[in-house]
Amino acid sequence: xxxxxxxxxxxxxxxxxxxxxxFIHCLDPCTKLFTTLAFVMIVTSFSKYEITxxxxxxxxxxxxxxxxxxxxxxxxxRLVVIAPFVxxxxxxxxxxxxSPVANLGPLVISGGWISFISITIKLILTVTSALIxxxxxxxxxxxxxxxxxxxxxxxxxxxxxxxxxxxxxLEEFLITSQAYSLxxxxxxxxxxxxxxxxLGQLLLxxxxxAQRIYQAMLCRGFDGEIRLLAMGMRTxxxxxxxxxxxxxxxxxxxxxxxxxxxxxxLEGF
Amino acid sequence: xxHHTIDLTxxxxxxxxxxxxxxxxxxxxxxxxxxxxxxxxxxxxxxLLSHLNGVLFPSSGIVNIGGYPVTKQTLTQIRRTVGMVxxxxxxxxxxxxxxxxxxxxxxxxxxxxIDVEKRVTAALKTVGALELRNRPPYRLSGxxxxxxxxxxxxxxxxxxLVMDEPTAALDPLARRQLINLLRTFTHTKIIATxxxxxxxxxxxxxxxxxxGTILMDGPTIDIFHDKKLLDQAGLEQPSSMQSCPICSKLx
Numbered sequence: 001x002x003x004x005x006x007x008x009x010x011x012x013x014x015x016x017x018x019x020x021x022x023f024i025h026c027l028d029p030c031t032k033l034f035t036t037l038a039f040v041m042i043v044t045s046f047s048k049y050e051i052t053x054x055x056x057x058x059x060x061x062x063x064x065x066x067x068x069x070x071x072x073x074x075x076x077x078r079l080v081v082i083a084p085f086v087x088x089x090x091x092x093x094x095x096x097x098x099s100p101v102a103n104l105g106p107l108v109i110s111g112g113w114i115s116f117i118s119i120t121i122k123l124i125l126t127v128t129s130a131l132i133x134x135x136x137x138x139x140x141x142x143x144x145x146x147x148x149x150x151x152x153x154x155x156x157x158x159x160x161x162x163x164x165x166x167x168x169x170l171e172e173f174l175i176t177s178q179a180y181s182l183x184x185x186x187x188x189x190x191x192x193x194x195x196x197x198x199l200g201q202l203l204l205x206x207x208x209x210a211q212r213i214y215q216a217m218l219c220r221g222f223d224g225e226i227r228l229l230a231m232g233m234r235t236x237x238x239x240x241x242x243x244x245x246x247x248x249x250x251x252x253x254x255x256x257x258x259x260x261x262x263x264x265x266l267e268g269f
Numbered sequence: 270x271x272h273h274t275i276d277l278t279x280x281x282x283x284x285x286x287x288x289x290x291x292x293x294x295x296x297x298x299x300x301x302x303x304x305x306x307x308x309x310x311x312x313x314x315x316x317l318l319s320h321l322n323g324v325l326f327p328s329s330g331i332v333n334i335g336g337y338p339v340t341k342q343t344l345t346q347i348r349r350t351v352g353m354v355x356x357x358x359x360x361x362x363x364x365x366x367x368x369x370x371x372x373x374x375x376x377x378x379x380x381x382x383i384d385v386e387k388r389v390t391a392a393l394k395t396v397g398a399l400e401l402r403n404r405p406p407y408r409l410s411g412x413x414x415x416x417x418x419x420x421x422x423x424x425x426x427x428x429x430l431v432m433d434e435p436t437a438a439l440d441p442l443a444r445r446q447l448i449n450l451l452r453t454f455t456h457t458k459i460i461a462t463x464x465x466x467x468x469x470x471x472x473x474x475x476x477x478x479x480x481g482t483i484l485m486d487g488p489t490i491d492i493f494h495d496k497k498l499l500d501q502a503g504l505e506q507p508s509s510m511q512s513c514p515i516c517s518k519l520x
Contacts, residue, residue: 012408015405015408139365140365140366140405143365160364160365161363163365164363164364164365164405164406164407165363167407168359168407209359209360212355212357212360213360213363215324215355215360216353216355216360216361216363217363217373218324218348219322219324219348219352219353220348220373220374220377220421220422220425221345221348221349221374221377221378221425222373222377223377226373227373227376227377228369
C-alpha cells in the first residue's frame with residue numbers, strides 16, 4: 001500500500017509543479033493545450049519506420065522542462081510507469097516483421113525492431129508532452145480550457161469532480177487498507193477474499209458521500225447548472241508561442257533534420 | 270422575511286427504514302438567538318437540522334422559517350435564508366478551488382460577476398482565509414477547511430446559520446479561533462454539537478434532544494448545572510464547569 005500512498009503524493013507533487021509562476025505557467029491554458037495537441041498529432045503522423053526524423057522533436061519537451069522549471073527526474077520516473085505498456089504495444093513487431101532493412105556489419109536489423117524503437121520514441125514523446133501540460137497548467141486550468149474550446153460542460157464537470165474526490169477516495173482507501181493490514185497477519189497485500197467487502201464498503205461510503213455532496217449543492221442554490229467563472233485570456237505572447245512551436249513541428253515533420261545536417265557535414269569535408 | 274424566526278410544530282419524521290428520528294417535536298427560535306442543540310448520538314440532532322432548510326421534509330407537522338412553511342415551492346427562498354454548514358467540510362467543498370467554491374452559491378443566486386467577486390472576498394476575509402483563495406480544497410488543513418466551508422455559506426448572506434458539529438476534528442487553536450469567529454456573527458445561530466464548552470461560550474439557550482423529543486429547553490447555564498438532567502440525556506457537564514481533578518484530590 002506504500003506504493004499507492006507514494007503515487008498519491010506524486011499526484012500532489014504535480015499540483016505543486018503546476019502552481020509555479022514561470023513563463024510557461026503564465027501562458028493561456030488553451031494555447032498550451034493546442035500546442036500539445038499539435039505536437040501529439042505531428043509525432044503520431046510519422047511513418048512506422050521513422051526514427052531519425054523524430055529526434056529533433058525531443059527539443060520540445062526538453063525546452064519546456066527547462067523553461068517551466070520542471071524536475072527531469074520526476075517526469076522520467078513517471079515515464080517508467082508506462083514502460084510495460086510500450087513493451088506490450090510493440091512486443092510482436094520484431095517477431096512478425098522480420099524483413100531486413102539494414103546491416104550493421106554481421107548484424108541484420110529487421111523492420112520489426114525499427115518500428116519497435118519508433119513506437120517507443122513516439123510514446124515517450126507524447127506521454128512526456130501530456131505530463132508537461134499537466135505539470136505546467138494544472139487540471140483545473142486544463143478543464144477551463146477544454147470548456148472554452150467547446151467540450152460539453154457535463155464532461156468537463158465530471159473531470160473536475162473526479163479529480164477533486166480522487167483525493168478523498170484515495171485517503172479513505174488508504175485508511176481502510178491500513179486498518180485491514182493491521183489486523184491481518186498472514187501476508188502482505190489484501191487477501192482476495194477480503195477485496196469484495198472492502199470495495200463494497202468503499203462503494204457504499206462513496207454513494208453516501210455523493211448524496212451528502214448533492215445535498216450541500218442544493219443548499220447553495222444548485223439548479224442543475226454549474227456556473228464556472230471564465231479564466232485565462234489569449235494574448236499576443238500566446239499567439240507567438242503557438243506559431244513558433246507549430247512552425248518548428250512542421251519543419252521537423254517535412255525536413256529530416258539529422259539527414260540534412262549529415263549531408264552538410266559530409267559535403268563540407 | 271424580515272423576522273428570522275424558526276417554528277416547528279408537532280414535527281414527526283420517520284426514515285424510510287422505519288426508524289423514527291423526530292417524535293412530535295415543537296419549538297420556537299426567535300430572531301438573533303444563539304441556540305445549541307445537544308444530545309447523545311442518535312438523539313435526532315442532525316435530522317432536526319436537516320428539516321430547517323428542506324433537506325428533509327417532515328412526515329407530519331409543519332416547519333416554518335420566517336413565517337413561511339418549508340415546502341417545495343418556498344425552497345429557494347428558504348435556502349437563501351438558512352445557511353447550512355455540514356459536519357464534514359469535504360462534503361461541502363466540491364469545487365476545484367476555494368474561490369470557485371465560495372462563488373458557487375452567489376453565482377447560483379444569479380448575481381453579476383462583480384458582485385460575486387465582492388461577496389467572495391468579503392466572506393473569505395471574514396473567516397480569515399483570503400490568502401487561500403486559489404488553493405484546491407484538498408490542500409487545506411482541517412481548520413482551514415472548516416473556515417472555508419463557513420465562508421461558502423456566508424457568501425450567500427443568510428440570516429440564519431445552521432451548523433452541524435462545527436468544532437469536530439479541530440485542534441484546540443483552530444477550535445478557539447472558530448469560536449471567536451462565531452461570536453462575531455449576529456445571525457440567528459443553531460449549533461448541533463457535543464462540545465458543551467463551546468456551547469457555554471456561544472449559546473445562551475440550549476435544547477437537549479433525547480430519542481427524537483425535547484428533553485429540556487432553557488438557559489444554557491441552568492441546564493448545565495443540572496447534573497441529573499445531563500446524566501439522563503447521556504451527557505456530562507462541560508469540563509470548564511467540573512471541579513479541577515488535581516485540586517480536588519489535593520483538597
